[in-house]
Structures are given as structure tokens and as C-alpha cells.
Amino acid sequence: xDMLLQILITGFVIGSCYSVVSVGMTILFQTTTVLNxxxxxxxxxxxxxxxxxxxxxxxxxxxAIILTMFSCIIIGALMDRAVxxxxxxxxxxxxxxxxxxxxxxxxxxxxxIWKSKxxxxxxxxxIQPMDLGGVIVTSQDIAILVSVFLxxxxxxxIFLFTETxxxxxxxxxxxxxxxxxxxxxxxxxxxxxxxxxxxxxxAGFLLGPIFSIHPDMGESFLLRAFAAMTLGGxxxxxxxxxxxxxxxxxxxxxxxxxxxxxxxxASYMVIVGVLVFKPTGILGVRKF
Amino acid sequence: MKGSRSKYMIQAGFLxxxxxxxxxxxxxxxxxxxxxxxxxxxxxxxxxxLGFSGQFAFASAGFLGVGAYTAGLFMxxxxxxxxxxxxxxxxxxxxxxxxxxxxxxxxxxxxLAITTISFTLCMRFFYVNAGKLTLGPSGFNIPxxxxxxxxxxxxxxVYYIVLVVVLLFSVLSWNILRSKIGRAFMAIRDDEExxxxxxxxxxxxxxxxxxxxxxxxxxxxxxxxxxxxxxxPDEFGMxxxxxxxxxxxxxxxGSFFGLMIATIIVTIIPELIRAFVEFQELxxxxxxxxIILVAPGGIYGLMLKYSPIRxxxxxxxxxxxxx
Amino acid sequence: MEASRNTHSSKFFGTDGITVRFGGxxxxxxxxxxxxxxxxxxxxxxxxxGKTTFFNVVTSYIxxxxxxxxxxxxxxxxxxxxxxxxxxxxRTFQRRGILPDLTALENVMTGCHRLMGDVRLWDxxxxxxxxxxxxxEAIRRAKEALESVGxxxxxxxxxxxxxxxxxxxVEIARSLVSNPKLLLLDEPAAxxxxxxxxxxxxxxxxxxxxxGISLIIxxxxxxxxxEICDNLTVLNxxxxxxxxSPTHIRQHKGVLxxxxxxxx
Numbered sequence: 001x002d003m004l005l006q007i008l009i010t011g012f013v014i015g016s017c018y019s020v021v022s023v024g025m026t027i028l029f030q031t032t033t034v035l036n037x038x039x040x041x042x043x044x045x046x047x048x049x050x051x052x053x054x055x056x057x058x059x060x061x062x063x064a065i066i067l068t069m070f071s072c073i074i075i076g077a078l079m080d081r082a083v084x085x086x087x088x089x090x091x092x093x094x095x096x097x098x099x100x101x102x103x104x105x106x107x108x109x110x111x112x113i114w115k116s117k118x119x120x121x122x123x124x125x126x127i128q129p130m131d132l133g134g135v136i137v138t139s140q141d142i143a144i145l146v147s148v149f150l151x152x153x154x155x156x157x158i159f160l161f162t163e164t165x166x167x168x169x170x171x172x173x174x175x176x177x178x179x180x181x182x183x184x185x186x187x188x189x190x191x192x193x194x195x196x197x198x199x200x201x202x203a204g205f206l207l208g209p210i211f212s213i214h215p216d217m218g219e220s221f222l223l224r225a226f227a228a229m230t231l232g233g234x235x236x237x238x239x240x241x242x243x244x245x246x247x248x249x250x251x252x253x254x255x256x257x258x259x260x261x262x263x264x265x266a267s268y269m270v271i272v273g274v275l276v277f278k279p280t281g282i283l284g285v286r287k288f
Numbered sequence: 289m290k291g292s293r294s295k296y297m298i299q300a301g302f303l304x305x306x307x308x309x310x311x312x313x314x315x316x317x318x319x320x321x322x323x324x325x326x327x328x329x330x331x332x333x334x335x336x337x338l339g340f341s342g343q344f345a346f347a348s349a350g351f352l353g354v355g356a357y358t359a360g361l362f363m364x365x366x367x368x369x370x371x372x373x374x375x376x377x378x379x380x381x382x383x384x385x386x387x388x389x390x391x392x393x394x395x396x397x398x399x400l401a402i403t404t405i406s407f408t409l410c411m412r413f414f415y416v417n418a419g420k421l422t423l424g425p426s427g428f429n430i431p432x433x434x435x436x437x438x439x440x441x442x443x444x445x446v447y448y449i450v451l452v453v454v455l456l457f458s459v460l461s462w463n464i465l466r467s468k469i470g471r472a473f474m475a476i477r478d479d480e481e482x483x484x485x486x487x488x489x490x491x492x493x494x495x496x497x498x499x500x501x502x503x504x505x506x507x508x509x510x511x512x513x514x515x516x517x518x519x520x521p522d523e524f525g526m527x528x529x530x531x532x533x534x535x536x537x538x539x540x541x542g543s544f545f546g547l548m549i550a551t552i553i554v555t556i557i558p559e560l561i562r563a564f565v566e567f568q569e570l571x572x573x574x575x576x577x578x579i580i581l582v583a584p585g586g587i588y589g590l591m592l593k594y595s596p597i598r599x600x601x602x603x604x605x606x607x608x609x610x611x
Numbered sequence: 612m613e614a615s616r617n618t619h620s621s622k623f624f625g626t627d628g629i630t631v632r633f634g635g636x637x638x639x640x641x642x643x644x645x646x647x648x649x650x651x652x653x654x655x656x657x658x659x660x661g662k663t664t665f666f667n668v669v670t671s672y673i674x675x676x677x678x679x680x681x682x683x684x685x686x687x688x689x690x691x692x693x694x695x696x697x698x699x700x701x702r703t704f705q706r707r708g709i710l711p712d713l714t715a716l717e718n719v720m721t722g723c724h725r726l727m728g729d730v731r732l733w734d735x736x737x738x739x740x741x742x743x744x745x746x747x748e749a750i751r752r753a754k755e756a757l758e759s760v761g762x763x764x765x766x767x768x769x770x771x772x773x774x775x776x777x778x779x780x781v782e783i784a785r786s787l788v789s790n791p792k793l794l795l796l797d798e799p800a801a802x803x804x805x806x807x808x809x810x811x812x813x814x815x816x817x818x819x820x821x822x823g824i825s826l827i828i829x830x831x832x833x834x835x836x837x838e839i840c841d842n843l844t845v846l847n848x849x850x851x852x853x854x855x856s857p858t859h860i861r862q863h864k865g866v867l868x869x870x871x872x873x874x875x
Contacts, residue, residue, distance in 0.1 A: 083580070087580060092397065093344075093537060094537065094584050095580075096344075097534065097576060100534070100576060101572075101575075101576030101577040102573060102577065103530070104569045104570070105569075105572075105574060105577065106573070107569045108566075108567065108571070109570055111569065111570075112566055112567070223406070226406075230399070230402065234399070265409070268406035268407075268410045271403060271406045272410075275399055276391055463735060463737070467742070467746065468720070468723070468724060468746075468749070472721065474710060475713075475721050477712075478710040478711060479709075479710060481672060481704070481708065484693050485693075485696055486696060486701075486721050486724060486785065486789075487696035487697050490693070
């Protein structure tokens with residue numbers, strides 16, 4: 001029973017990071033209809049950039065966080081301006097291929113700059129793991145929970161209570177309508193790209209201490225994000241968030257109770273399972 | 289009649305050229321050429337399903353793996369000779385492709401992509417973890433093919449197997465594409481509704497595209513065993529998926545010739561920059577992004593734009609003699 | 612057996628009480644239309660009246676929430692789109708369902724699918740005599756269709772390079788090759804110059820009289836519809852507002868109100 005509770009808690013924590021990844025992807029997809037196959041690499045780059053600021057350049061924690069966020073938002077914005085804005089009317093295959101291009105590009109860059117050897121960043125805050133009634137909670141767990149909670153609150157506040165959020169909701173519903181009411185869709189898209197990559201970066205440095213960082217780590221995050229999005233229904237932001245948490249829990253459950261190596265494929269099985277039995281996802285409504 | 293006579297001479301000349309290649313290459317060069325042919329076959333499968341019928345199905349690497357493992361396992365564990373093993377690789381993959389299609393046909397664009405990618409990665413997981421059944425994560429060696437005592441134990445000898453098989457299936461595919469089936473594929477790709485309105489049974493043709501992709505991938509997998517001599521699960525994961533995709537889009541969707549050129553280019557690049565292998569991924573990424581920005585129609589698109597002769601790959605044969 | 616209400620099931624083509632709802636919106640309400648053999652029927656109405664939706668329901672792209680559709684005495688409501696095409700009902704699209712990567716000739720050849728049932732995969736793979744004959748036949752029919760609509764000269768041009776008016780004709784040619792009995796034309800006159808419209812009218816008249824094909828033409832261009840159609844059906848907000856000859860409709864109070872008063 002203890003074990004189960006532990007799994008649930010740990011799964012929830014890790015799952016919330018997956019949520020950040022998949023929500024980042026979903027926001028981008030919902031507003032710009034681009035499915036960023038290179039999003040896993042964005043997570044990876046975020047993790048590496050943070051590592052660089054904090055350990056190779058010795059910045060303090062808050063400074064490192066701010067600098068990482070800043071860089072990644074810029075990176076996302078540049079990606080849009082340089083590549084995705086010019087090809088906005090290209091057929092979907094081309095856009096998908098472009099995102100794959102960034103996949104290769106970032107992996108190659110990371111391998112060049114930081115080499116393939118995995119790094120093991122220490123946890124963000126330095127306190128001893130705590131024992132809460134039989135369940136062990138590490139400092140990283142706490143860091144993650146706090147960060148994700150802050151991030152989620154911030155995001156929900158923006159989404160529901162500010163003008164920017166109104167624009168996002170409008171664009172998500174109808175792009176042309178949004179343009180008609182004078183929302184500058186071009187700058188808006190650039191901003192969304194920045195947000196998406198920025199979100200990936202956050203997940204990156206939160207998960208870094210848990211999974212170790214190396215240039216190939218992006219692939220697994222991409223698939224978990226896909227699984228989360230499929231669970232929650234493609235394009236459904238809330239669904240993606242819940243899907244991420246479910247993935248975190250399911251993965252750990254499968255790893256413990258069925259067979260450890262199966263953890264890897266939990267994502268794929270979820271994807272196929274959901275699509276075979278309920279293609280709209282558990283919460284999903286969107287068809288495309 | 290003169291026109292078609294010279295056409296036949298060119299084709300015959302080209303064939304002779306192909307058969308003479310092993311006379312001028314060393315082992316390494318021949319290996320690369322073998323690889324190009326096999327890649328072409330599997331990418332042709334992906335091109336048919338993605339480029340010609342517009343379905344976002346990225347299962348080519350998965351089918352390649354199924355074919356390779358089928359042939360390899362039948363040879364190694366059951367002692368079957370290469371030739372029936374090759375046929376089996378095509379057949380088994382066909383069955384799996386059809387099964388996959390029954391799920392895949394009702395899925396829309398991105399769901400289909402994710403499902404087929406998941407399928408491929410699941411298969412890879414299976415190869416790694418199925419223990420004795422698939423002979424483990426580090427792969428295994430494949431015995432050479434033999435025919436009446438003649439042992440195909442060099443790259444040059446293997447080339448002839450590859451050449452004949454790839455030529456055969458390429459011609460068959462070409463014939464299929466340049467017929468009403470090919471037109472139906474492109475119709476479905478361009479405008480599914482209009483295709484159905486023209487009484488095209490969309491489901492049937494989508495299934496056919498899947499089946500063809502499966503057969504081509506499976507046979508290519510069977511050939512792969514001889515070209516590499518050894519198969520490992522890593523050959524059939526995410527990276528080949530991307531590689532095939534790049535080749536197909538680079539060639540230009542809906543183009544046979546563009547595909548040929550793209551396969552050659554993409555297969556050769558890693559070899560050319562062997563010295564700078566760390567730059568390989570970076571180079572791929574940069575090239576892909578540049579292509580999308582500069583030449584979105586792929587090589588075929590460029591050929592259409594800049595060729596002095598105004599031509600397109602025709603989908604109807606010239607049958608003036610019969611009309 | 613006495614029918615309690617007027618049913619069109621015995622007509623050449625008829626719908627009975629077709630109702631289509633999208634969420635909270637009723638796109639078509641109780642639409643009952645009967646079209647006779649060899650008739651040219653016009654389907655008019657303000658924007659959003661439901662003309663394209665009607666075509667979509669008839670060709671089975673969207674299901675009807677209630678009602679029935681009859682063609683030559685048979686109920687066709689439950690057929691798939693390609694089965695309906697096989698029975699001889701062919702439609703064109705507002706956007707011109709042209710396949711941009713094919714030439715005009717190839718576009719028209721895709722319409723031959725209905726008649727090319729005999730050739731097997733084997734024949735195609737190995738280019739048997741039977742395949743070659745069938746393909747030659749398809750080419751012949753396609754060229755003949757292109758000629759009858761007057762654009763044989765652009766047969767080898769890529770479809771995406773064609774002017775909109777030419778694309779319209781290509782689409783009509785494609786619908787001809789399969790020997791249809793009923794054509795549903797969705798805004799064929801849209802975007803055409805007056806001379807192109809004249810040409811189109813000639814083509815459509817030829818189709819109706821020489822080939823005995825019935826037409827249902829949904830369009831906005833009044834001069835066009837009034838001149839070529841035998842009868843008109845007016846839709847407004849998804850309901851049948853009026854039916855009758857062009858003269859009758861031109862003077863119909865309700866129609867005039869609908870066009871000048873509310874919508875459009």
C-alpha cells in the first residue's frame with residue numbers, strides 16, 4: 001500500500017512536468033496548427049542552457065532560471081520569425097518536416113557544444129528528502145510541485161483574466177475571426193512560439209536532475225507529450241495537462257507492477273490504446 | 289515509332305550500365321550503392337503512402353524492421369534458405385501492414401502519424417526485449433545467401449540480388465502509379481471528397497497504399513539482411529523514420545525521379561562528411577530547414593521550375609497505337 | 612395505399628422531408644423536392660440558404676437527421692458517396708474539385724473509375740493487353756468529353772495552371788465521362804465572365820438535350836439561372852420557399868422579399 005502511494009505521488013510529480021511539456025505543445029498546436037515534432041529537443045535545449053548558466057557559469061538559481069527562460073523564449077520567437085512565418089501557407093508535410101529539421105539541428109548543436117556524455121545536475125534546492133507518513137518526497141519533487149503550481153496559476157490567470165488570454169482563446173476558436181477583430185496574428189504567433197519553447201525549457205530544467213541530461217533525451221519526452229495529448233484529446237489544453245499527469249502515474253505503475261522495461265513503451269501503448277478505442281481522447285472534442 | 293525505339297535503347301543502355309557497376313567499385317563503394325538501392329525501395333513505399341496518397345503514415349522504418357527480422361530469424365533460427373526467407377519477409381510485412389491499416393484508416397492526419405511512429409517504436413522495443421525470440425538487443429549476424437553452391441559473400445555479389453529485386457519492384461510500382469490506381473491515389477491526396485464524388489472507393493485505395501508500403505518495406509528489409517550482414521534493433525527506430533521522411537519530401541511528393549535523386553543524396557551525405565561526423569545531425573537539420581524555405585517542392589519542384597523543357601511526370605501511359 | 616403526404620419517391624429524383632442540423636443550427640428543414648427526367652432544375656436562394664448543404668446530403672457527405680432521398684425509385688439515403696456516384700449522380704464543387712497535380716486530361720480520366728471495374732492489379736502491374744485497351748478507352752472518353760465542352764486544346768496542361776473558367780469546364784467534363792444520369796452543379800457560373808457564361812450555357816444545354824442528363828444547378832447568378840432552367844426551387848434559411856417556372860418565381864412576392872428584405 002505504501003508502495004502504491006509512493007508511485008502515485010512520484011508519478012504525479014513527474015507527470016506534472018510532462019503536463020508542462022504537453023501543454024506547451026498543445027498551446028502551439030491549438031493556435032498555430034503546427035505540431036512541433038522538435039518540441040522534445042526544445043526541452044532538451046532548455047535543460048542544457050540552464051545547466052550551462054547554473055554550473056558552467058556559476059549563476060545563482062533565480063538568475064539562471066530567468067536567463068534560461070529569456071533565452072528560450074527568444075529562441076522560440078526566432079524559430080517563428082525565421083522559418084515558420086515564411087512557410088505559414090505551405091502544405092502540412094512541409095511544416096512537419098521543418099519541425100523535424102529543428103529536431104536534428106538542436107540535437108546536432110547540443111552534441112557539438114556539450115558532447116554526448118550525460119550530465120547529472122543536482123537538484124534545484126538542497127534539502128534532505130522527507131518522509132511523510134511512509135512516502136518519500138525528495139527536494140526535487142517539492143521544487144517541481146511548487147514551480148508547476150506557480151506556472152499553472154500564472155498561466156490560468158493569464159488565460160482567463162487578461163486580454164492576452166482573451167486573444168489566445170479567440171485565436172484558438174477561430175483564427176480568421178481573431179484577425180478580423182484586429183489581433184495582430186503575426187506577432188501573436190511569435191509570442192506563442194516563445195511561450196511554447198519557454199514552457200519546454202521549464203520542464204527541461206525541472207526534469208534534468210531526475211533523468212540526467214544528454215542530447216538524445218528529447219525523443220522520449222516528445223512521445224510522452226504525444227501520449228498526453230492523445231489522452232486528453234488533441235488541442236485540448238486542459239486535457240493535455242491532465243493527460244500528462246496520467247502518463248506520469250501510468251508509467252510508474254507499469255514500471256513497478258508489470259515489467260520495468262515496459263515503462264518506455266507505456267507511451268506508445270497508451271497512444272494506440274486510446275486511438276483504437278476512443279479516438280477523441282478522454283476529454284477531447286477536436287477533430288482534424 | 290522512331291521515338292519509342294530510341295527510348296528503348298536508352299533504357300537498355302541504362303540497364304547495362306547498372307549491371308556493370310560492380311566492375312568499377314571497391315567494397316566500400318559497392319556497399320554504399322547497395323544501401324542506396326535498398327533505401328530507395330523502402331522510401332518508395334513511404335512515397336506511395338505519403339507522397340502519392342497523402343496519408344501521414346510513418347511506418348516505413350517499422351516495415352523495414354519487420355521484413356529484416358522476419359527474414360533474419362527464419363534464416364538463423366529455422367535454417368531456411370535466403371530466397372524463401374525473402375518472400376516471407378514481404379508476405380509477413382504485408383499482413384502486418386494490412387492489420388495496421390485497419391486501425392490507421394479511420395485516423396486523421398496527425399493521429400495516424402503518431403500511431404505509426406508508435407507502432408515502429410513498439411516493434412523496436414519488441415526486438416530489444418523479446419529475449420530469445422528476437423535474439424536480443426545487440427542483434428545478430430545473417431548467413432549469406434547461396435544459390436546452387438554460389439555464395440553471395442561479397443558486396444559485389446549481393447548487389448546483383450539487390451539490383452534485380454529493386455528493379456522488379458520499382459517497375460511494378462511505376463506501372464501501378466501510372467495507371468488508374470496512381471490517379472486514384474493522387475486524387476485522394478488532393479481532395480478526398482472530390483475523389484469519392486468521382487466514384488473512387490477511398491477506403492479501398494488507402495488500404496492498397498498501406499499494403500504496397502508494407503510489401504516494399506518488407507522486401508527491402510529482407511534485402512537489408514544481406515547488405516548489412518547483421519541486423520540490430522537500432523536500425524529500425526526513430527532515426528530511420530526521420531531519414532525516410534526527409535528523403536521523400538526532399539525528392540518532392542508525387543515524383544519518382546525526384547525520389548531517386550534524393551535517396552542518392554541523403555545516403556551519400558553521411559559518408560561524404562565521415563570526417564565531420566559530429567556535424568552530421570547539424571548539417572541534416574540545416575539542410576532540411578533550408579530546403580523547406582527555399583525549395584518546398586523538393587527536387588521535383590526544382591526540376592519543374594528550372595527545367596528548360598516543359599514536362600511533368602505523366603500519369604497516363606502513351607497508348608496511341610491502341611487508341 | 613394512400614400516402615398521407617406528397618412523396619417524391621416516384622419521381623426521377625426526389626427528396627422527402629430532409630432535415631439537417633448542425634449543433635443548434637438547422638441547415639435544412641423538411642426539404643422535399645422532386646425533379647423529373649431530362650429536367651434542368653435551378654436551386655437558388657440567398658447566401659447560406661442551404662444549397663451546398665443540400666448537395667452534401669444528397670451525395671451522402673453528411674447524414675440527414677430525418678427524411679429520405681430517392682433516385683429512380685430507389686432509396687439512396689444510406690449509400691456511401693462513391694456508391695451514389697456509381698448510380699449515376701455526379702456532383703461538382705464550389706471550390707472546383709480539381710486535382711491540381713494532374714493534367715486536365717488526367718483529371719477527366721479519374722472520372723472514368725466507375726466504368727473501369729474489370730482490370731485487376733495483376734493487369735496493371737504487368738501492363739497486360741486488357742489494361743492497355745482499357746486505358747486507351749479511358750483516354751479516348753476523356754478526350755471526347757473535353758472536346759464536347761470545348762477545351763480539348765488544354766488537355767495536357769497542369770490543372771493548377773488553368774483559369775477558373777477552364778477548371779469549371781474540366782470538372783464538368785470529368786462528370787460526363789462516367790455517363791451520369793443526374794448532375795448536381797454547385798455554382799458553376801461563379802467567377803465566370805459573360806462570354807464564359809454563354810459558353811457554359813451552351814455546354815449545359817447540349818448535355819441536357821443531346822445526352823439526356825438531368826441537371827440541378829445551384830447558383831447565385833440570376834441571369835444565368837433564369838435563362839437556362841426549366842424550373843426553379845427557392846431555398847431560404849433551409850426551407851423550400853417557392854417552386855415554379857422562372858417567370859413565376861420572378862414575380863413571387865415571398866422570393867422578392869427574401870432577396871431584398873432579409874438575407875443576401
